[in-house]
Amino acid sequence: MNDVHDENKLIAQRREKLAEMRKSGLAFPNDFRRNTLVEPLLQQYGEEDAATVEARNVRVKAAGRLMAKRLMGKASFIHIQDQSGRMQVFLQKDGLPEGVYEHFKQWDIGDIIGVEGTLFRTKTGELSIKASNVRLLTKSLRPLPEKFHGLTDGELRHRQRYVDLVMNDESRRVFRLRIAIIQYIREFLVARGFMEVETPMMQPIPGGARAKPFVTHHNALDMALYLRIAPELYLKRLVVGGFEKVFEINRSFRNEGLSTKHNPEFTMIEFYQAYADHRDLMDLTEELMRGIARDLMGSTTIEHQGRPYDLGPPFRRMTVLESVLHYNPDITADELAERDSAAAVARRLGIPVVAADGLGKIQTEIFEKTVEHRLDEPTFITDYPAEVSPLARRNDDHPFITDRFEFFVGGRELANGFSELNDPEDQAERFRQQAEIKAAGDEEAMHYDADYIRALEYGLPPTAGEGIGIDRLVMFFTDCPSIRDVILFPHLRPET
RNA sequence: GGGCCGUUAGCUCAGUCGGUAGAGCAUUGCACUUUUAAUGCAGUGGUCAUUGGUUCGAAUCCAAUACGGCCCA
Numbered sequence: 024m025n026d027v028h029d030e031n032k033l034i035a036q037r038r039e040k041l042a043e044m045r046k047s048g049l050a051f052p053n054d055f056r057r058n059t060l061v062e063p064l065l066q067q068y069g070e071e072d073a074a075t076v077e078a079r080n081v082r083v084k085a086a087g088r089l090m091a092k093r094l095m096g097k098a099s100f101i102h103i104q105d106q107s108g109r110m111q112v113f114l115q116k117d118g119l120p121e122g123v124y125e126h127f128k129q130w131d132i133g134d135i136i137g138v139e140g141t142l143f144r145t146k147t148g149e150l151s152i153k154a155s156n157v158r159l160l161t162k163s164l165r166p167l168p169e170k171f172h173g174l175t176d177g178e179l180r181h182r183q184r185y186v187d188l189v190m191n192d193e194s195r196r197v198f199r200l201r202i203a204i205i206q207y208i209r210e211f212l213v214a215r216g217f218m219e220v221e222t223p224m225m226q227p228i229p230g231g232a233r234a235k236p237f238v239t240h241h242n243a244l245d246m247a248l249y250l251r252i253a254p255e256l257y258l259k260r261l262v263v264g265g266f267e268k269v270f271e272i273n274r275s276f277r278n279e280g281l282s283t284k285h286n287p288e289f290t291m292i293e294f295y296q297a298y299a300d301h302r303d304l305m306d307l308t309e310e311l312m313r314g315i316a317r318d319l320m321g322s323t324t325i326e327h328q329g330r331p332y333d334l335g336p337p338f339r340r341m342t343v344l345e346s347v348l349h350y351n352p353d354i355t356a357d358e359l360a361e362r363d364s365a366a367a368v369a370r371r372l373g374i375p376v377v378a379a380d381g382l383g384k385i386q387t388e389i390f391e392k393t394v395e396h397r398l399d400e401p402t403f404i405t406d407y408p409a410e411v412s413p414l415a416r417r418n419d420d421h422p423f424i425t426d427r428f429e430f431f432v433g434g435r436e437l438a439n440g441f442s443e444l445n446d447p448e449d450q451a452e453r454f455r456q457q458a459e460i461k462a463a464g465d466e467e468a469m470h471y472d473a474d475y476i477r478a479l480e481y482g483l484p485p486t487a488g489e490g491i492g493i494d495r496l497v498m499f500f501t502d503c504p505s506i507r508d509v510i511l512f513p514h515l516r517p518e519t
Numbered sequence: 520g521g522g523c524c525g526u527u528a529g530c531u532c533a534g535u536c537g538g539u540a541g542a543g544c545a546u547u548g549c550a551c552u553u554u555u556a557a558u559g560c561a562g563u564g565g566u567c568a569u570u571g572g573u574u575c576g577a578a579u580c581c582a583a584u585a586c587g588g589c590c591c592a
Binding site: 033102147168516 | 520526528529530531532543544545546547550551552553554555556557558563564585586587588589592
């Protein structure tokens with residue numbers, strides 16, 4: 024336990040009040056039962072006039088955190104906040120049991136309380152609860168941030184998300200939306216006949232992506248296990264097994280630096296569909312993105328970081344090479360067609376090129392450096408070189424490239440999908456190439472996964488698969504500039 | 520990894536040229552039975568991120584470190 028030595032007078036005062044409560048009875052009771060949240064009350068009675076509300080004599084029991092306290096002698100107004108929202112409560116000394124009002128005056132903002140009373144409308148028109156009784160259910164020992172500005176310090180908001188969520192409506196909105204987006208995707212796929220599955224997070228051979236894994240150790244088996252960098256190879260094993268439409272939404276882990284775009288654990292959905300190709304998945308992705316915008320955001324035009332993005336019209340589609348030429352008028356197709364001239368272009372752009380880099384790798388690096396961040400409008404980029412796509416199916420007409428796409432919006436890659444490589448001999452050869460690169464010092468290159476090859480040898484039906492980065496997707500739709508804004512408890516350096 | 524910026528009361532922020540540490544909210548006391556950033560009066564509250572240096576004197580100038588933010592790789 025990390026002892027937090029930030030005791031001050033405010034906390035000491037509250038501790039004393041708690042000590043008094045312990046002396047006079049149960050300090051942390053759990054026998055109060057509410058019969059409603061506050062938001063439904065506002066929904067149901069919020070529009071009715073004072074006389075109608077009063078005549079209904081609606082008796083309610085509500086509970087929540089005390090967020091505002093306005094004492095005026097023998098009467099007080101407070102606001103309580105529960106999961107659904109905020110509601111005002113009116114307390115009068117004469118309307119409460121003997122002595123309760125005096126106790127209430129000692130309570131602090133942040134305390135958790137239970138309220139019993141009837142609904143009424145105040146002189147200024149706010150639907151409120153006139154309390155017939157109130158109870159302190161949990162004493163809060165730490166003062167909340169200032170009521171008007173809330174908690175604005177970004178570091179504190181991430182480190183103490185519980186305080187952020189108490190104080191900031193915007194933060195609650197973002198995480199509710201995140202949950203709704205995940206739920207939407209799940210229902211979208213289930214409605215199309217996909218099955219949600221769970222595959223290993225601890226893998227003996229980490230596969231499915233280019234990334235450095237976290238390593239752990241299994242004591243009983245005395246062996247290394249890797250936290251997965253992607254679920255891909257296991258999901259495709261399931262398609263071999265006859266689960267022809269599967270998906271998994273969960274965490275993957277990559278042992279990389281922290282930034283506004285990277286968290287060591289992040290949430291991804293991957294889905295696989297037999298008897299489909301990458302073009303089918305582009306259509307599906309387009310429908311999904313448009314659906315999230317329309318059904319959850321209420322409009323196909325999304326405002327992100329000060330600019331509108333219209334997901335309504337068909338998304339732009341261009342190949343890697345087309346996009347490089349489009350955004351770099353000074354580069355010619357001929358220069359990109361051959362390794363040495365492409366390498367010269369790359370060096371001119373400040374991209375380091377090593378001997379092991381083939382033409383495909385060099386083309387891709389030129390694309391990443393000069394095009395990716397400029398892909399603002401929703402765009403599918405297709406035809407990635409096989410050299411950088413070790414799990415994707417080769418194009419029938421041009422085996423140099425694969426039947427693969429990535430989806431970009433706002434200058435960020437949100438999705439990556441392809442027709443799956445189901446030729447076990449080609450896959451074995453690609454693994455061997457990866458193993459060579461790895462042996463030459465590329466830590467991110469893939470391992471040779473013999474069991475996966477064995478699975479392919481039993482026969483993977485023609486299949487298309489895709490992964491979508493949920494955190495980045497949520498950043499886009501919730502208008503958040505940092506991945507830390509959309510992860511409840513982002514990884515941070517230890518507190519000092 | 521490199522550059523720039525930030526760190527002052529529980530929170531949000533001022534702090535001039537290097538000369539006794541400031542405000543609002545919160546909190547404490549008093550008043551107040553329809554307020555809503557309630558109001559009025561009076562108080563309390565500080566390791567100025569940390570360590571070292573310059574100086575008669577450092578929140579302020581310099582250096583290093585920690586954490587965070589932005590930009591670049």
